[in-house]
Amino acid sequence: MKQNTRHTYEFPRPALATDCVIFGFDGGELKLLLTEREKEPFRNKWALPGGFVFIEETTEACAKRILFEKAGVKHVFIEQLYTFSEPDRDPRERIVSVAYFALVNKHQYDVIAGRDTLKAEWFEISNLPKLAFDHGKMVKMAIQRLKGKVSYQPIGFELLDEKFTLSQLQTLYEAILGNPIDKRNFRKKILGMGLLTELNEKEKNVARKAARYYSFNNKAYKELTQKGFHFEL
Amino acid sequence: MKQNTRHTYEFPRPALATDCVIFGFDGGELKLLLTEREKEPFRNKWALPGGFVFIEETTEACAKRILFEKAGVKHVFIEQLYTFSEPDRDPRERIVSVAYFALVNKHQYDVIAGRDTLKAEWFEISNLPKLAFDHGKMVKMAIQRLKGKVSYQPIGFELLDEKFTLSQLQTLYEAILGNPIDKRNFRKKILGMGLLTELNEKEKNVARKAARYYSFNNKAYKELTQKGFHFEL
DNA sequence: TCTTATTAGTGTATTTTTTACACTTTGACA
DNA sequence: TGTCAAAGTGTAAAAAATACACTAATAAGA
Structure with missing residues (x-):
């Protein structure tokens, strides 16, 4: 540790991020809210809204912040899904992502979203575009989790x-x-x-x-x- | 990103660690394998075996490594439990921990453990010592998860x-x-x-x-x- | 205003699953 | 050879899950 007492270890640290799988429903099929990436990598591709964790916020707080900043979603049910840590899951560098899933009242959301200029769109679950990073895996897992949970928890x-x-x-x-x-x-x-x-x-x-x-x-x-x-x- | 192409963001990063809740059974009550901490903080207190994630390993690989290095456990069932990220969960600095739970054949383990000098001991679940950090929370969650899972998965x-x-x-x-x-x-x-x-x-x-x-x-x-x-x- | 189309709303019989329950068998040891 | 301790076994009753079809209400259109 030498001169540095702030750090518990010296070797390089992964970056930490969160990604959100957002479910919505309006009577037909189950839907997911996706955002279009503005930057590389995967520029202009569809992805889960996500972002980096600040040093003083929990991953859940981060997920909620991202949910609002990138998808215009606020005050919704959110639950931790899984932490994805494959070293090559992001081409830029090592980023570990804690994935969350959110359940949104789509009607309410659509009102809010109308005011925004976010590039976010609902996709039917059976007709999703190819997603950036390992977000396809996250979605698959989220659907499985939702299926499993809906029968024994009133979510x-x-x-x-x-x-x-x-x-x-x-x-x-x-x-x-x-x-x-x-x-x-x-x-x-x-x-x-x-x-x-x-x-x-x-x-x-x-x-x-x-x-x-x-x-x-x-x-x-x-x-x-x-x-x-x-x-x- | 400017001149720096290696890093996706500049602000300070949490350290990333894993901790393992290790279950064992020998006919009576369910047991947990705990290790005694050798360093501060919580020196000489009981804790879940844990350690920092290397830059090129998945959190699961890290958990398996820790399992062996700190508890002498190898080749066992392991599953991701939850990621704990309260900013103050470690008094040293911000450390996010991905918790895992492991199911160990206690008989087999005891043979291996006999050869080691690890400070690891089995505790009955109903009679656990006070644990370091937020490890009590982790244990509680692991027990809940095991209870829930054992009925619909043959683990x-x-x-x-x-x-x-x-x-x-x-x-x-x-x-x-x-x-x-x-x-x-x-x-x-x-x-x-x-x-x-x-x-x-x-x-x-x-x-x-x-x-x-x-x-x-x-x-x-x-x-x-x-x-x-x-x-x- | 009558007809049509569409979904809301309701009960029962059958099958399947879950539960409750007690005695006989086996083998070691005294 | 008797005693002790847990292994091993079936059936009846209760509860839960399933299958199934018609009448009621309302708006729209003829």
Whole structure:
């Protein structure tokens, strides 16, 4: 350590960055928000929004900052995904990246995004462009994680509006899990959990029977969880 | 980037390290392998084995190296757990740590460890000493992860000998999940999966009916998995 | 205002899975 | 040869998951 007491070791350090896989949903297929790279390498290619970690911020704080700066996304569900550390994953130099995934209410986002000049676009998950760096790997892992998690944690609601119909919820689950679900069994199960608040409000201006709105009751969820309840769909 | 083409950014970088939560089992309670710190900070305190990441190795390679250098453990199951990045998690300076968890066959390990002079010791999970840094958090998370994973991935076998009795397997699951399991139902389920090879060998020198040995059939597991089979216990 | 199109909303019977439960067998040792 | 300790084994009941089809409501268009 010699004259330097600030550093615990002298050999070269990898740079540290975060990248974000951002999921959105608007009724059809599951979507990802990608940004176009402005600089080399991979200039003009699509990539996950990402950036370097400042010396005084956690990687999660960094991911949230990047989410806002590069994608215009704020106040959303975010969770650490995996840390990618292949020495050659970035052609410039050694960069270790802590990947996060975020669940965004697309409607809300689109309002914000309209005001910005960010080069960010939604892509259907089944129709993604080739991505820069190892971002393809990150996306693959994020989809897998979302699929796995959505069945035993009520995180799907993050992708919907505050109020939603049971059909919207079902469509979302079908989009994530990739298989059709029986309507009656789905409703029976989800309502049986007691996590949804039935609202006194229905859809308007639909050319069919209007569906009732529900909202996710987070308070009930936490209380039940404390009593040993396990969400499972 | 100007004159500097080697570095993608100039501001100070966190140091990068890995720490390993090492699980072992010998029939009673689940155990953790801890090492005594030789240097400050936390000199003479118990901690997870850990160390800095070299510039040309992945974090996983680093974890495996540390596992061997500091705990004498080689060729074991290892999986990335989580990346810890609180700016003050290390009193020396900013160090981001990618935590891993490892599953070790304790019998095999004890043979190796006997030859070494490492200050490493097994502690029962219910009786851990206070740990250095944020290692307590890491351990907590690792236990949670192991609990969650053991039911839908056949990783428990990593903790047992190549051949094991069904009672040993059951005792292991009981130790991890923390609740008793019905013997007949357990056997029915695990044998029904077709993942265990029945060996023509029984326990010796036991003062009771000798139990049959089984081994985990990894080939069968992979084949079944490809056909859409999902392990679940 | 009547018809059409479209999705909301609902219950039951069957199958599958999970759970609860107790006695006989085996082998070492005293 | 009796005792002790854990191995090994099946069935019935309960719970959960699945399969399945019609009526209700509303807007749009004839």
